[in-house]
Amino acid sequence: LGPHTFVNLPSDPERGPLYVLFYDLVNIPQEDQIYARAQLVKFIENKPAGARFELVVSSDGVHVVQGFTSDKSKLLAAVDVNGTGPHVPQVFLMGVNFGQGNKLATSVRLNSIAQYLAPMEGRKVFIWFASKFPLSLFPSLDETEQFQREARKTLNLFADHQIALYPVDVSGVV
Numbered sequence: 001l002g003p004h005t006f007v008n009l010p011s012d013p014e015r016g017p018l019y020v021l022f023y024d025l026v027n028i029p030q031e032d033q034i035y036a037r038a039q040l041v042k043f044i045e046n047k048p049a050g051a052r053f054e055l056v057v058s059s060d061g062v063h064v065v066q067g068f069t070s071d072k073s074k075l076l077a078a079v080d081v082n083g084t085g086p087h088v089p090q091v092f093l094m095g096v097n098f099g100q101g102n103k104l105a106t107s108v109r110l111n112s113i114a115q116y117l118a119p120m121e122g123r124k125v126f127i128w129f130a131s132k133f134p135l136s137l138f139p140s141l142d143e144t145e146q147f148q149r150e151a152r153k154t155l156n157l158f159a160d161h162q163i164a165l166y167p168v169d170v171s172g173v174v
Contacts, residue, residue: 017123017164018068019053021075022113024130026058026100028170032131036170037079040129044075055079062109103134103143107150110135114157124163133167 021040028036047053055066055078066078117124136143136151143151158165 016048016051017125018117018120019047019051019125019127020113020117021053021055022058022126022128023055023079024058024128026109027106027130027132027134029100029131032171035172036129036131039170039172041076041079043127043129044072044079047072047075056113058109062112101132101134103136104147104150106134107147107154111150111154111157114154114161114163117163118157118161122162124161126158126163126165128165128167129170130167131169131171133169 021043023036023040025033044053050070052068052070053066053075054064054068055075057063057065066075069075113126117126135154157163
């Protein structure tokens with residue numbers, strides 16, 4: 001390229017779908033927090049070259065900590081609680097975050113993420129890191145009507161916009 005010409009192209013060719021790493025601090029109990037963070041770091045370190053990942057954290061709300069990038073170092077920096085750039089705030093680690101186990105709150109959070117991802121073309125892979133998954137694919141009749149509606153709405157958004165949901169239990173196989 002000639003002088004003063006800039007192109008915003010990634011250094012590695014982009015491959016595959018968009019990946020969203022949903023680090024759900026609300027539904028990870030205190031005793032699993034250290035292990036959960038270590039597993040997230042390990043997962044990021046082994047990501048395939050060219051795959052675009054985004055880090056979203058659920059704590060006092062839903063926050064995009066690092067937007068889509070294929071740069072592994074940016075993702076690792078976002079998980080570093082002592083980082084200087086955008087990162088997971090230390091205040092939300094090792095504590096009980098509001099809404100733990102709340103099915104309706106979880107459904108609303110997932111719904112907001114699905115709406116955010118909806119306009120993006122192609123397949124999206126949503127990897128949910130938590131210890132508890134308070135969302136049912138088939139809400140029972142014992143659940144409130146509001147939760148049944150919200151769960152259906154959320155799951156339909158995921159299906160309609162090609163978002164595959166993969167829950168990963170950070171406490172491992174028990």
